[in-house]
Amino acid sequence: MSGEVMQGVLIPFWGTTLGAACVLFMRDKLNMSIQRALSGFAAGVMVAASIWSLLIPAMDQSASMGRMAFIPAVAGFWLGILFLLFLDCVIPHLHQGSEEPEGLKSTLKKTTMLVLAVTLHNIPEGMAVGVVFAGWAAGNGTITKASALALALGIAIQNFPEGAIISMPLQAEGVKKHRAFLYGMLSGIVEPIAALLTILASGFVIPVLPYLLSFAAGAMVYVVVEELIPEMSAGHHSNIGTLFFALGFTVMMTLDVALG
Numbered sequence: 001m002s003g004e005v006m007q008g009v010l011i012p013f014w015g016t017t018l019g020a021a022c023v024l025f026m027r028d029k030l031n032m033s034i035q036r037a038l039s040g041f042a043a044g045v046m047v048a049a050s051i052w053s054l055l056i057p058a059m060d061q062s063a064s065m066g067r068m069a070f071i072p073a074v075a076g077f078w079l080g081i082l083f084l085l086f087l088d089c090v091i092p093h094l095h096q097g098s099e100e101p102e103g104l105k106s107t108l109k110k111t112t113m114l115v116l117a118v119t120l121h122n123i124p125e126g127m128a129v130g131v132v133f134a135g136w137a138a139g140n141g142t143i144t145k146a147s148a149l150a151l152a153l154g155i156a157i158q159n160f161p162e163g164a165i166i167s168m169p170l171q172a173e174g175v176k177k178h179r180a181f182l183y184g185m186l187s188g189i190v191e192p193i194a195a196l197l198t199i200l201a202s203g204f205v206i207p208v209l210p211y212l213l214s215f216a217a218g219a220m221v222y223v224v225v226e227e228l229i230p231e232m233s234a235g236h237h238s239n240i241g242t243l244f245f246a247l248g249f250t251v252m253m254t255l256d257v258a259l260g
Contacts, residue, residue, distance in 0.1 A: 005133050008152050009195035012129060013188045015156030019163025020184025023171050033240055036232045038161030040241035043228035044248025045158035046220045052256040053151040054128060054217035058210040060142045072210035080124065080218025093117035111170055118166045118187040121227060124219030125155050126191035130198025131205065131212045138206045150259040154252040159188060
C-alpha cells in the first residue's frame with residue numbers, strides 16, 4: 001500500500017480529530033442553531049458525495065451494459081440501505097437530543113451510546129474512501145487520484161463539525177474535556193479502519209467496484225435521512241439547517257467537479 005493511499009484514507013480522521021479538539025478551546029456547549037447548521041452542512045456534503053463521487057462513477061463503470069447500466073447502482077444502493085438498517089437495529093446507540101436508545105437493549109452508558117451513534121455512520125464514509133482509493137490504486141480509468149482526494153477532503157470537511165457535535169455535548173453532560181475530546185476522536189477512528197480493510201480486500205473489490213461504490217452511497221444516504229435531517233430540523237422552525245445543507249452540497253459538488 002503506497003504512502004499516498006495511506007495519507008488519503010487518514011484525511012477524514014484528521015477532520016474528526018480537529019472538530020473534537022474544539023472542546024479543548026471552547027467553554028460553552030453548542031447552541032441549537034449551530035448544531036442544526038452543522039448537521040445540515042454534513043448532510044449536504046454526504047448527499048453530494050453519494051451522487052458525484054459514488055453513484056455517477058458506478059454507472060459510468062457499467063456503461064457497457066447500455067440501458068441496464070443503472071442495475072449495479074440500484075442493487076448496490078439498496079444493499080447499502082439494508083446494511084445500515086441492520087446495524088441500526090443491532091448496535092445500541094443514542095442520537096443527540098434523544099433520551100430513548102435504539103438497537104438492542106444494553107446497559108452501556110449514555111456517553112458510550114452517543115459515541116456509537118456517530119461511529120455507526122462513519123463506517124460507510126470509511127468504506128467510500130477505501131473503495132475510491134482502491135479503484136484509483138488499481139488503475140481504474142474512471143477514478144482519478146484527484147477525485148479520490150476530493151471525496152476524502154469533502155468527508156473531512158463534514159467530519160470537522162461532526163467531531164465538535166459529539167465532543168462538546170459530552171462535556172456539557174459532565175464529561176471532562178480531555179475525555180470528551182478522546183471520545184470524539186475515537187468516533188472517527190472507524191473510518192480509516194474501514195477504508196484500509198476495503199483496500200486490503202481490493203482483489204475482491206475491483207471486480208464489483210460499481211456495486212461497492214453504490215453500496216457506500218446507499219449507506220451514506222441512509223445516515224442522512226435517518227439521522228442528520230431530523231437533527232437539522234430539531235426544535236422550533238428554522239431554515240438554517242436547509243441553508244447549510246445547500247452549502248455543504250455545493251461545496252462537495254464543487255470539490256468533486258473541480259478536482260475530479
